[in-house]
Amino acid sequence: MLRRVAxxxxxIFGLLIGLPALAILxxxxxxTWNDAKPLINKFVSGVLGREFRIDGNLAVDIGWIxxxxxxxxxxxxxxxxxxxxxxxxxxxxxxxxxxxxxxxDIFIPQLGVRDLxxxxxxxxxxxxxxxxxxxxxxxxxxxHDTNLPLF
Numbered sequence: 015m016l017r018r019v020a021x022x023x024x025x026i027f028g029l030l031i032g033l034p035a036l037a038i039l040x041x042x043x044x045x046t047w048n049d050a051k052p053l054i055n056k057f058v059s060g061v062l063g064r065e066f067r068i069d070g071n072l073a074v075d076i077g078w079i080x081x082x083x084x085x086x087x088x089x090x091x092x093x094x095x096x097x098x099x100x101x102x103x104x105x106x107x108x109x110x111x112x113x114x115x116x117x118x119d120i121f122i123p124q125l126g127v128r129d130l131x132x133x134x135x136x137x138x139x140x141x142x143x144x145x146x147x148x149x150x151x152x153x154x155x156x157x158h159d160t161n162l163p164l165f
Contacts, residue, residue, distance in 0.1 A: 047072045063147040064100075065090040079123060082108045092143040097133050100143050104129025 039057040051068050058066040070085025084106045107126035112120040136142050 047074045061146075063158065070105075079114050080110050080112055081124075082106075084108075087130070091133060092137070094137050094141050095135060096101065097135065099131075100133055102129075102131045103127060 048071065051072055054072070055067050061143065066087070066089050068084055068087045070087070071083070071086075073081075073083045075081040084103070086102075086104060087106060088099050088102040092095055105128040106124075107124065108122060109119040109124035111123055134144060
């Protein structure tokens with residue numbers, strides 16, 4: 015009887031913990047992050063209200079200090095801007111500490127930028143091209159109004 019309980023417990027543990035852990039390990043070892051670029055581009059473009067693209071390589075090394083390397087990324091300029099691109103970065107190296115995220119803090123131990131070209135300008139009304147979305151829209155309530163951690 016005790017052996018049957020142990021086998022049942024081991025089976026449940028293996029299904030609930032072991033299989034997801036193996037799936038995460040498989041993704042971490044074999045996932046090509048470049049496959050995620052279309053999803054990232056679409057998401058960031060939607061958030062900014064302008065086109066965002068990663069045209070080069072995207073590499074992610076997951077760990078307690080996660081390193082992200084982006085190559086040839088750019089953000090489109092405002093419709094009234096003098097050029098088509100507001101920002102172009104040849105390469106961006108970013109290290110992000112994961113543990114502080116659990117308490118709502120963001121800690122970036124390393125940030126490297128190469129071949130940065132930014133076109134910052136204002137329109138006749140004084141609105142900068144770094145203002146994303148509709149400048150006349152009501153601001154969303156601040157996330158800092160709660161005591162919940164920010165992720």
